[in-house]
Amino acid sequence: MMKFDMHCHTKAGSIDAKIPVEQYISLLKAHGFYGMLITDHDTYKGYRYWADNCRSSTEDFVVLAGVEYDTKDAGHILVIMPDDVFLPVLRLRGMSVELLQKIVHHYGGILGPAHPFGARSNSALLRNKLKKNEYLIDDFDFIEGFNTCETAFANQLAQKLAQKHGKPCIGGSDSHKEDYVGMAFTTFSGEIRCNNDLIAAITCGGILDFGGRERKFLPKHRKRHSFAATWGFRAYNRSLGFLYSPYRNHNLKKLNLHHR
Numbered sequence: 240m241m242k243f244d245m246h247c248h249t250k251a252g253s254i255d256a257k258i259p260v261e262q263y264i265s266l267l268k269a270h271g272f273y274g275m276l277i278t279d280h281d282t283y284k285g286y287r288y289w290a291d292n293c294r295s296s297t298e299d300f301v302v303l304a305g306v307e308y309d310t311k312d313a314g315h316i317l318v319i320m321p322d323d324v325f326l327p328v329l330r331l332r333g334m335s336v337e338l339l340q341k342i343v344h345h346y347g348g349i350l351g352p353a354h355p356f357g358a359r360s361n362s363a364l365l366r367n368k369l370k371k372n373e374y375l376i377d378d379f380d381f382i383e384g385f386n387t388c389e390t391a392f393a394n395q396l397a398q399k400l401a402q403k404h405g406k407p408c409i410g411g412s413d414s415h416k417e418d419y420v421g422m423a424f425t426t427f428s429g430e431i432r433c434n435n436d437l438i439a440a441i442t443c444g445g446i447l448d449f450g451g452r453e454r455k456f457l458p459k460h461r462k463r464h465s466f467a468a469t470w471g472f473r474a475y476n477r478s479l480g481f482l483y484s485p486y487r488n489h490n491l492k493k494l495n496l497h498h499r
Contacts, residue, residue, distance in 0.1 A: 248280070309333070
């Protein structure tokens with residue numbers, strides 16, 4: 240069995256993360272993990288840092304490239320593209336979930352909602368878009384069924400959602416600091432050496448198990464569900480999405496997908 244952490248944030252790629260990728264790898268190996276999927280926010284910087292600086296020293300550990308994309312209407316979505324497909328538009332937050340699904344699938348990638356019942360500001364099933372358009376859930380390829388940084392109840396709801404729509408579940412720690420590294424896992428039946436292997440495993444029934452343990456919730460963690468935190472983040476996300484829109488539209492035109 241190949242055990243992966245499928246939701247990892249690194250200091251080199253996420254401004255709110257504190258773990259250098261070298262330390263992340265060392266901690267996961269100590270917990271018996273075989274690999275990790277780097278899912279920094281709207282960037283491949285963390286993965287590229289590993290590829291440029293650490294690849295040769297971590298040949299016994301698999302590091303794969305993903306993105307946690309900030310949509311304008313459905314929160315955070317985990318994206319996994321085929322080998323050597325790094326679309327610039329995935330670095331520019333603010334696309335609709337429908338357009339993101341279209342682009343990712345056009346280029347052979349897969350995607351699914353991160354922590355779908357987590358914080359109101361960034362979780363897909365607590366946003367009106369997916370509440371009103373449940374058919375969009377069927378266009379996802381997987382659902383994050385376990386996230387260390389969410390409550391047990393939120394994870395249970397995610398798993399029920401996956402069961403209802405017939406989607407495989409993955410587990411990830413969503414670690415931004417070292418305390419939570421190794422607390423969530425996804426195990427695969429076959430060997431995973433590259434993104435193409437990972438996509439095949441997720442889409443063809445190669446997930447054996449997923450799960451972990453939730454972190455201890457503290458008062459500071461509960462504040463993220465407050466009105467101020469929710470609407471503050473949404474305003475921040477919308478503002479950045481608007482600022483990036485000229486560059487995003489330029490990159491979308493290059494893709495020639497006749498986007499709306």
